Structures are given as structure tokens and as C-alpha cells.
Amino acid sequence: MxxxxxxxxxxxxxxxxxxxxxxxxxxxxxxxxxxxxxxxxxxxxxxxxxxxxxxxxxxxxxxxxxxxxxxxxxxxxxxxxxxxxxxxxxxxxxxxxxxxxxxxxxxxxxxxxxxxxxxxxxxxxxxxxxxxxxxxxxxxxxxxxxxxxxxxxxxxxxxxxxxxxxxxxxxxxxxxxxxxxxxxxxxxxxxxxGVKTAEQPQQAMIIDFGSYSNGNDGPPSEAAIRDALSYITPHCPHDEWVEVLMALHDYYNGSAAGLSVAQDWSSPHSTYDPKEVASKWKSFKGDGVSYTTLFHHAKMSGADLSELARKHRPQPAVEAMSRQVPAPSVQIDLSNGQPVQQPKVEKPVTDYPTEYDMFDGASLPRRQWLYGTHYLRGFVSVMASAGGIGKTSLQIVEALAMVTGKPLLGEVVHETCKVWIINLEDPLEEMQRRIIAAMQHYNIKPEDVRGRLFVDAGRDFSLTFAAQTRDGVIPNEALVDHLIKKIPEREIGMTFIDPFVGAHQVSENDNGAVNDVVAQIRRVADETNSGMGLVHHIRKGNGEDANVDSIRGAGSLIGAARAARVINKITEDEAVRLGVSEKEASGIFRVDDGKANLAPPTHAAVYRKMIGEQIPNGEWVGVAIEYKMPDEWAGMTTEVTNNILRQIDNGLQNQDGEEYFSKNVQAKERWVGNLITSYPFDKAEDHKSQAQAKIILDRWFKEGLLIEETYRSEKRRKDVKGVFTTGRVGEQYVG
Structure with a gap:
């Protein structure tokens, strides 16, 4: 730029x-x-x-x-x-x-x-x-x-x-x-x-006439203005009366509503003249005195500004939640022009405790799995990761798999369904880039997706299930009711919310508050019989792999989820050590089942990889793909293994005398791993890298198939260590 x-x-x-x-x-x-x-x-x-x-x-x-x-x-x-x-x-x-x-x-x-x-x-x-x-x-x-x-x-x-x-x-x-x-x-x-206890930051007072000119607070509420005004007598000196009117004029931007407030306040005065008030109001040019002057006069008249701050501190979270739900359509009775009153349906309250009488297991309905062992109807699932690894891209590909019914990542799509992706972090244009890149890579046509995928994102969309205020946690019941209505209307089977922290305004470390948020989401899943997938962040670790305990915030989130996965980045060095070639070592991550209490745990590690896909506008965008780590034991049959063991025992025969292979890779041509990396496997994909050879050798040494002993080297004229076998294998060696 x-x-x-x-x-x-x-x-x-x-x-x-x-x-x-x-x-x-x-x-x-x-x-x-x-x-x-x-x-x-x-x-x-x-x-x-x-x-x-x-x-x-x-x-x-x-x-x-x-x-x-x-x-x-x-x-x-x-x-x-x-x-x-x-x-x-x-x-x-x-x-x-x-x-x-x-x-x-x-x-x-x-x-x-x-x-x-x-x-x-x-x-x-x-x-x-x-x-x-x-x-x-x-x-x-x-x-x-x-x-x-x-x-x-x-x-x-x-x-x-x-x-x-x-x-x-x-x-x-x-x-x-x-x-x-x-x-x-x-x-x-x-x-x-050199202190051990954190200092509490000084909180700015909302009702502090000084803070409005220099602080970081927005204007007070109208209720706070009226409350402050109640402390000031209209029988004050004329100059003070004018200042109060100017402060009101500033707050209300000279509007008729502000003039009405000024008239009401001035009216008890014995010489009150509404025309004089209106004339003064019109004469103000909007400069000189700001609305903060009103709080100054209130303080001089005995108002406790701290108490006013506590009483009228705004709750923007609650106000924002009220704006997130579209205005409901109202049915009108054409005969009288009045709204039709809908009868309120009360759920019957059953008597309890309830005697158990179900013993026919065959008649029980099966769980309605949607995708793999991760998402199912009526339940909440969690996927957590550090930022920048690929969780959003993975979520998009999984959504496209459910929309199309194609196992794009090698996992079973149990039910093809409509999917709603909600991203509260990235702008819509970024989500569109990622979706188009994924569709292009997996050869998915617009007609395969149109009408089946719903996307709302970032700056044009907000979703708050609950907010924590001084009065406790306030659930956004209007939003929940709206979702319970709209999800079945659109026949949506799976909804993703990314990130979870963007869908609430409560403390992540407050178990009760987080549980209140999740309760709202579970209600949506339950009453719509659809799956809800929450994408969340993990705490910053100390270089250790993340697990379910690394997921940020209170444990009630994981306690409420029926499936939880944690994503760990595989560094390039780690990938090479696992046998991946250096040119393929970037962008790999592992997806671990942290909790799957409605399905058997996955025993084999699941890997994914981010690759670049160039979309028609010329930009390169990351796409998550299935990735299988190299199998270091592929092709290591009994015959191959024994052939390599014989070569180890034969050592290096040359004109300088008998030499044996070394365990150390620094020995270069004497390193015993060369016998594995140079072995002529029948299949090209079975050829081993240096990293894979190290893994095989480590296993053979641990199992006692190889040992290290000292022998006399005539070439070096000293005792050196060499690698020797303890026998042969009779069955195929598996890792």
C-alpha cells in the first residue's frame, strides 16, 4: 500500500x-x-x-x-x-x-x-x-x-x-x-x-463531570440527566439557570424533546414564562457549555456522583442484545385493525419422581449423528484451538461435507443437511473467500450448495445469547425464541458459531455465567432438534500440546458439550521427525478427541493440513484437507527386515579391514540408517526418509533387536562402538 x-x-x-x-x-x-x-x-x-x-x-x-x-x-x-x-x-x-x-x-x-x-x-x-x-x-x-x-x-x-x-x-x-x-x-x-498483589485499576466514573471532557466514557443516559437535574432547584440564580439550560441544550442537541425537559424543570419557578425558556433555548448556538456542567451543578447541590454512576451505569450489552432480533411480524385482525392475540401455551408440569418402566432397548430411537462422531442433532459440540492454525477452514470443509453429503475429509457423513455458519470474528468477505476456495479445491458446484448453506459473519452480524451485568446474567430470550423459530423454518440441521466468546458477554471464568450461556444454546439445539457447534480458543500453553483442559474459560462449557475436539499445530521440525518430507512439513495439524461421551473415542490420531488455493481474483486462500502421516513401517516385511539385519551384521568390508555401522547419524556413511534409506523397496511410496529410519532404529534398539557393542577398528587403531543384531524376525514387524 x-x-x-x-x-x-x-x-x-x-x-x-x-x-x-x-x-x-x-x-x-x-x-x-x-x-x-x-x-x-x-x-x-x-x-x-x-x-x-x-x-x-x-x-x-x-x-x-x-x-x-x-x-x-x-x-x-x-x-x-x-x-x-x-x-x-x-x-x-x-x-x-x-x-x-x-x-x-x-x-x-x-x-x-x-x-x-x-x-x-x-x-x-x-x-x-x-x-x-x-x-x-x-x-x-x-x-x-x-x-x-x-x-x-x-x-x-x-x-x-x-x-x-x-x-x-x-x-x-x-x-x-x-x-x-x-x-x-x-x-x-x-x-x-516487586509486588505480589495486582493493583486494581482505577475505574472511570460514568457520572463524573470531569471525565466527559477527558475520559474514555460515552454520554450518560437520559435517566442520569434527569436524575442529576432533580438535585438542582429552578430557584437558582439566573446565571446558573442559564447554564443548566445550555447544558440541557448540549445534551439534547437543541431538540424539542430537550426543550420539553427544560420547560418541566423551570416551571416551578414563581416567574416561570414558557416563552422566555423557548427564547433562551433558541438563542443557544451549541458552544460554550457542555452537558457535563449539569453534573457540576448537581454535585454543588448535594448529589453523590459516585452513587449516580452506580445507579445509571449503562448496560450496552443488554441494549445490543435487544437490537439483534428482527422485529416480529404481527398478524392483524382486518375486522378491527388490532393485533391478533396468540394464546400462550404452557408446558404441563408432571409429577415426580417418575418410576422407570422402559426395558425394550430395541424400541429406543438411535442417536441422530450428522457427521463423524462430532456432530449430532439435539446436542452441543465444541472444537477448540489456538488462533491461526486452521479451525475455521476445517469447520468450513466439514460444513460443505454435510451440505453435499460427500466425505471430503474421509469422515462419514451420516446425514446430508442444511448448515448455518455464523462467524463473529471475520468479515463476510473473508468467509466468502474461504468458502469459494474450499469449493474450488473439492470441485463443489454452486448448485450443490445454493439454498443449503447459510452464512452470517462479523461486522454485519452479532449474536449474544446472554450478558453479565451488575444484576447478574441476563439471557437473550428473544434471540433464542427467534432461532427456535427460524432454524426449523429453514430446515437447518447444523449451526456453527465461531468463536464462542463472541456469542456472549459474560466472564469466561465464571462457571455459573458460562453455564447460563450454554443453557440458552442447548435449548436451541433441543427444541429445534439440530446440532450446535461452538468454536472456541485455548489458553496459551508453555510449548505443550493442548488438551480438553486447555480450553479457555470455565469448565461448565466442556461439561455441557457432548463432543469436544482440540486442535494442535504440528511444527515443521515435529513433522520431519515424524517422517514427513521437508517440502510437505508446513501447515499440518492434529485433531484430538478431547471428549466424545456419546461415541467411542478415536484411537488413531487424525491429521489435517492447510494448503493454498488460488481463487479467481488472484488471491491465495487456505483450505483444510485430509492428511495421512507417512507410515514408517509400510513395506517393512519379514523379508525386508531380515535383509537389512543381515547387512548390519556384515558391516563395511573394505581394503582397510572390517568395520561396523554406527548408531550416530554424525558418522555419515557409517550411519546404520543408510541401510534403511537406501533399501530398494518394491513400491516407491515405501522408501524411507532419514526421520523414518530414525524411528525404526529407535524401536529396534528399544525392543533389543539391535545392540551397540565395542569392537577393535584396525582403520582407526582404537576401540569404537558398532551396531550388531541379536537375531532375526520371524513375523512381519509392525509398529
Whole structure:
């Protein structure tokens, strides 16, 4: 992108450029770190507004955090700041870095459509220097271009400029990933400060008149405005009365609804004149006093702003859930124009305990498996993995297998059905690339899929089954009812939700809260008799393979699932050690059955591999395919094995005297594995690599078929170790 875009020549052009790339610039006065005009959180950077508010010089450019997240490493110790920054780069190498006042630094990334809030680390100090990592998402802004008010030097972007990077090119970092980094940074700061107990980050007060001009909070609710107004008497001095009206005017943007509030508040005054209030209201030009002044006057009149904050703290999760369900269609009685009242059906309550009387096993219905031993109707399944291995691509191929009835990955498709893929992390265009690449690789035609595959993704779609608030966990029953209606209507047999963390807003470490979320999903599976597949993340390990206990969050998720798989990446070195050739060693991963309590466990390891598929637009896209690891014992018949053993006993006969093979690969031509790698197998696919030869030799040594003994080497004129056999095999040797 840097080669295609010319650097903007001034601040006005710069604001136009970053707006065209998907960011939301906001003007800031020189010498400040944030906007000072009222209602700046709702500023819209239209071309006309940019030309009006961003001169060529003498302005600082900020960017709203509604789609741009920021990790602000506010650490004054250079070594610690570098340590934390290096860790962030290692996790998210595509994020951009912005430096304002070194050694402090900040990184920016893309936020999902449904933004989240992650608390900052505590604030620590050591040797007179302070340090904290701030997480800025959802609301507020950050300076991206202009001069720092303290250093008087321009903000810089060491690893790529914002003006040359579209918002879509930034990595989208999920809430759980930010939380993991925050926790790591907390521990690093604690080690630096020499403390053992984490500091609790200072929570910004919602109802704090100072915070609205400099903080990271959105506007208060109307209920909070009215509550604060109730503390202020309309019998106050005239100047104060005008200020209150101006604050209301700012909050309501001069609307008629705001004027009505101003009239109601002013009316108890003995000289109240509605015309005077209306005249004042119309005279305000929208500058000077902001709505935060209202809270100042409320505080001066005895209001406890902390209590107001607690009482009126917004619950955006609940509000967002209410917007996720389409408005229901209402039947109208044409005779009277009124909605038809639907009778409410109550489920009968049976008496219990219930006596057991089923003894005819043959009459019991069979479990309705959809795919392999992973997905079945009426139950929830889980697939977990670290990021970037291939779980989403694997899910897509499995979905296409169920849609077409073809065993694309070698696993049984028990029932061909319609599938719904919900991706709450990637944009729809990315999902379309992956689906088209998979269809192309597996030669699946549009007519094989059309009407049978449903896809909703990322920025255009949100799904929240429950949210955790100060009042507890609130289930999104309207959403569940909607899904219970729509899934059977579309005859969908399997629904995938990726990732699970995007489908709720509760603490992952709260078993009760997670159980409430899963209960909603299980209800959908049960009442629609369809399968529900949840794709989840695993905790970052210490180089060890992940298992079911590595799955992030509370154990109630796994307890509720009827099948769980864990994906582990096979590194290229590991693959080579397992006998894979170096050119095929990349992109391999293993899929382990972590829990399959309705089916026998899979004994053989299942491997998949990511390969590149070039789609018609010229891009290369990853596709998951079936992969079988090389069998080091293929072709190792009794005859072949004994032939190799005889050659080992014969040793190396040459003019320098008798020599025997060495166990060490460093011996080069004397390495005993050469006899295996050079053996003339009948089938070309049975030829062994060096890694496979090592596996075979290790087994033979462990079983005692080979031993290492010392012999006198005339060539070297000293005693050396050689490999000898202890006999021959009479049956085919199997691994």
C-alpha cells in the first residue's frame, strides 16, 4: 500500500485520507490530547465537515475508538516498555505502532462490530518511574497525527503509517486475546515493581463531570440527566439557570424533546414564562457549555456522583442484545385493525419422581449423528484451538461435507443437511473467500450448495445469547425464541458459531455465567432438534500440546458439550521427525478427541493440513484437507527386515579391514540408517526418509533387536562402538 499512496501534503489532506481508509478522524486543538467541543463522541467526518474543521495546519488529528482499538503502553522505564512492546509485537505482528513520548508507545488494531471493554492493568512504580498498560476500546479517541503537547514533536509511526493502511488491513484482535495480553503485562509490571498483589485499576466514573471532557466514557443516559437535574432547584440564580439550560441544550442537541425537559424543570419557578425558556433555548448556538456542567451543578447541590454512576451505569450489552432480533411480524385482525392475540401455551408440569418402566432397548430411537462422531442433532459440540492454525477452514470443509453429503475429509457423513455458519470474528468477505476456495479445491458446484448453506459473519452480524451485568446474567430470550423459530423454518440441521466468546458477554471464568450461556444454546439445539457447534480458543500453553483442559474459560462449557475436539499445530521440525518430507512439513495439524461421551473415542490420531488455493481474483486462500502421516513401517516385511539385519551384521568390508555401522547419524556413511534409506523397496511410496529410519532404529534398539557393542577398528587403531543384531524376525514387524 505504501508504494501506491502518496503521503498527504497537509493535515486537511491527511484527515481526508484516513477517513477514506475507514477510520473516524476527529479534530483536536493544538496543545491538547483530546477534543474540547461538545458531543465530539458523535462527530462524523464527512468530506464537508473535514474541510470545515481540519485546516491545512494548526490542528491535531484524533481517531475515535468505535472501530479502532489501542493498547497504550504508558510505561516510563525504557527496558520494561520495550519488554511489553516486544511481547505485543510477537503476538500481533500486523498491528501498527504509534510513538508520542518515548519510551511510552501504543499499538492500534481493528475492533469487531460489537465492541468490548477490557480493564487496564494496575498502575505500578519502581525507582521513581510509573508504568501502566491502558486498554482503549469502544469509546474515546487517540491522537494519531500532530505534535505532542509536551515534547512539541510530531507523533510517529515506526512500522508503517496509518495513512497508508486501510482499517481492514489491521488485525482484528478479540476480547480474549486482549485479556490474555493484559494479564501478561500485569505480571510483567508486578515483577518490575516487586509486588505480589495486582493493583486494581482505577475505574472511570460514568457520572463524573470531569471525565466527559477527558475520559474514555460515552454520554450518560437520559435517566442520569434527569436524575442529576432533580438535585438542582429552578430557584437558582439566573446565571446558573442559564447554564443548566445550555447544558440541557448540549445534551439534547437543541431538540424539542430537550426543550420539553427544560420547560418541566423551570416551571416551578414563581416567574416561570414558557416563552422566555423557548427564547433562551433558541438563542443557544451549541458552544460554550457542555452537558457535563449539569453534573457540576448537581454535585454543588448535594448529589453523590459516585452513587449516580452506580445507579445509571449503562448496560450496552443488554441494549445490543435487544437490537439483534428482527422485529416480529404481527398478524392483524382486518375486522378491527388490532393485533391478533396468540394464546400462550404452557408446558404441563408432571409429577415426580417418575418410576422407570422402559426395558425394550430395541424400541429406543438411535442417536441422530450428522457427521463423524462430532456432530449430532439435539446436542452441543465444541472444537477448540489456538488462533491461526486452521479451525475455521476445517469447520468450513466439514460444513460443505454435510451440505453435499460427500466425505471430503474421509469422515462419514451420516446425514446430508442444511448448515448455518455464523462467524463473529471475520468479515463476510473473508468467509466468502474461504468458502469459494474450499469449493474450488473439492470441485463443489454452486448448485450443490445454493439454498443449503447459510452464512452470517462479523461486522454485519452479532449474536449474544446472554450478558453479565451488575444484576447478574441476563439471557437473550428473544434471540433464542427467534432461532427456535427460524432454524426449523429453514430446515437447518447444523449451526456453527465461531468463536464462542463472541456469542456472549459474560466472564469466561465464571462457571455459573458460562453455564447460563450454554443453557440458552442447548435449548436451541433441543427444541429445534439440530446440532450446535461452538468454536472456541485455548489458553496459551508453555510449548505443550493442548488438551480438553486447555480450553479457555470455565469448565461448565466442556461439561455441557457432548463432543469436544482440540486442535494442535504440528511444527515443521515435529513433522520431519515424524517422517514427513521437508517440502510437505508446513501447515499440518492434529485433531484430538478431547471428549466424545456419546461415541467411542478415536484411537488413531487424525491429521489435517492447510494448503493454498488460488481463487479467481488472484488471491491465495487456505483450505483444510485430509492428511495421512507417512507410515514408517509400510513395506517393512519379514523379508525386508531380515535383509537389512543381515547387512548390519556384515558391516563395511573394505581394503582397510572390517568395520561396523554406527548408531550416530554424525558418522555419515557409517550411519546404520543408510541401510534403511537406501533399501530398494518394491513400491516407491515405501522408501524411507532419514526421520523414518530414525524411528525404526529407535524401536529396534528399544525392543533389543539391535545392540551397540565395542569392537577393535584396525582403520582407526582404537576401540569404537558398532551396531550388531541379536537375531532375526520371524513375523512381519509392525509398529
Amino acid at each position: 505504501a508504494e501506491q499512496l502518496k503521503k498527504p501534503e497537509n493535515m486537511n489532506a491527511l484527515a481526508h485520507r484516513i477517513a477514506s481508509l475507514g477510520y473516524h478522524p476527529v479534530p483536536i486543538q493544538v496543545g491538547r490530547k483530546g477534543p474540547t467541543f461538545a458531543n465530539w463522541q458523535n462527530y462524523i467526518a464527512t468530506p464537508e465537515n473535514i474541510d470545515r474543521d481540519f485546516p491545512a495546519t494548526g490542528v491535531v488529528i484524533g481517531c475515535l475508538h468505535d472501530n479502532l482499538g489501542c493498547i497504550d503502553i504508558d510505561v516510563y522505564d525504557a527496558d520494561v516498555s520495550k519488554l511489553i512492546a516486544d511481547e505485543f509485537r510477537s503476538r500481533f505482528p500486523a498491528a501498527l505502532e504509534r510513538v508520542g513520548q518515548a519510551p511510552k508507545t501504543a499499538f492500534v488494531f481493528r475492533l469487531p462490530e460489537t465492541a468490548y471493554t477490557v480493564s487496564n492493568t494496575g498502575k505500578y512504580s519502581h525507582g521513581g518511574k510509573e508504568g501502566q498498560v491502558e486498554i482503549r476500546t469502544k469509546t474515546g479517541q487517540m491522537v494519531v497525527y500532530g505534535k505532542h503537547p509536551d515534547t512539541k514533536l510530531p507523533y510517529t509511526w515506526p512500522a508503517g503509517d496509518l495513512w497508508e493502511t486501510p482499517i481492514d488491513a489491521l488485525p482484528m484482535i478479540g476480547e480474549w486475546e486482549v485479556e490474555e495480553f493484559r494479564d501478561w503485562a500485569e505480571e510483567a509490571l508486578m515483577d518490575w515493581a
